Amino acid sequence: MESLGNSYKACVIGASGAIGAAMVEHLRNDHACQHVYALHRHSDPAIDLSDEQSIIRCADFLREHGPFQLIIVASGVLHTEGFMPEKKLGDLNLHQMQETFAINTFGPAMVLAYFVPLLDKQRSIFAFLSAKVGSIGDNRLGGWYSYRASKAALNMLVKTASIEVKRSNPEALLVAVHPGTVQSKLSQPFAKKSGAGPQARPAQLASQEILAVLDQLKADESGSFVAYNGEHLPW
Numbered sequence: 001m002e003s004l005g006n007s008y009k010a011c012v013i014g015a016s017g018a019i020g021a022a023m024v025e026h027l028r029n030d031h032a033c034q035h036v037y038a039l040h041r042h043s044d045p046a047i048d049l050s051d052e053q054s055i056i057r058c059a060d061f062l063r064e065h066g067p068f069q070l071i072i073v074a075s076g077v078l079h080t081e082g083f084m085p086e087k088k089l090g091d092l093n094l095h096q097m098q099e100t101f102a103i104n105t106f107g108p109a110m111v112l113a114y115f116v117p118l119l120d121k122q123r124s125i126f127a128f129l130s131a132k133v134g135s136i137g138d139n140r141l142g143g144w145y146s147y148r149a150s151k152a153a154l155n156m157l158v159k160t161a162s163i164e165v166k167r168s169n170p171e172a173l174l175v176a177v178h179p180g181t182v183q184s185k186l187s188q189p190f191a192k193k194s195g196a197g198p199q200a201r202p203a204q205l206a207s208q209e210i211l212a213v214l215d216q217l218k219a220d221e222s223g224s225f226v227a228y229n230g231e232h233l234p235w
């Protein structure tokens with residue numbers, strides 16, 4: 001990351017996931033990165049997005065080591081052993097909606113609240129992995145109610161926070177990022193076996209592309225929804 005100086009500090013939340021782990025690996029191999037804190041449900045300290053106290057504990061721990069020039073939230077859920085994305089209204093159920101929103105929306109909102117004060121007042125980037133299917137303007141296929149809505153709401157939280165943060169920390173960039181289709185546990189049940197359409201990319205490639213896009217963003221692009229290829233996506 002050339003835009004963050006030659007001894008920047010980074011934190012990746014969801015570092016046990018495919019994209020999160022690849023990002024940690026990239027950052028560890030970047031000589032300009034002084035240290036990367038890799039947080040997940042089994043790290044020390046651990047972060048569970050459905051447990052506000054664990055988010056507070058991690059923010060308290062990181063405060064000792066800040067300020068941070070790069071924070072990435074790479075966690076998320078689409079399906080579990082208990083549910084798959086809804087295909088129709090009749091599939092909607094409160095448990096799935098609550099669990100999806102807890103991990104994709106409410107947890108990241110708490111991370112926003114507790115981690116924004118850790119950002120450097122010089123240039124800093126706070127990125128949240130979202131999904132293009134969370135774009136309302138781009139929704140052509142329907143379905144996946146909980147996941148789409150949880151990511152659309154995440155996008156709104158990032159945009160809203162970007163407006164507030166601009167006043168106190170004009171150099172901070174808050175962005176929602178679409179990683180593209182990436183090989184992972186999350187995408188595995190939907191991976192294209194063959195034929196037309198985008199194939200899932202390796203997480204190492206996606207991570208490299210996303211970090212390159214973040215590196216190029218200017219402070220006045222805070223509050224954007226960007227894709228791994230640099231495209232600005234419609235809300």
Ligand SMILES: NC(=O)c1ccc[n+]([C@@H]2O[C@H](COP(=O)([O-])OP(=O)(O)OC[C@H]3O[C@@H](n4cnc5c(N)ncnc54)[C@H](OP(=O)(O)O)[C@@H]3O)[C@@H](O)[C@H]2O)c1
Pocket residue numbers: 014015016017018019020040041042047048049050074075076077103129130131132178179180181182183184185186187200
């Ligand atoms: N893969 C794709 O094609 C694709 C496409 C569009 C958007 N995205 C987005 O990209 C992000 C990363 O996805 P991925 O493909 O890397 O998926 P993944 O490999 O399944 O990783 C998901 C991550 O989320 C973490 N997580 C789940 N529940 C959590 C909780 N309660 N508290 C803390 N962490 C929790 C997982 O932790 P554990 O290891 O503890 O389970 C894991 O680190 C997600 O936001 C996803 O929506 C992915």
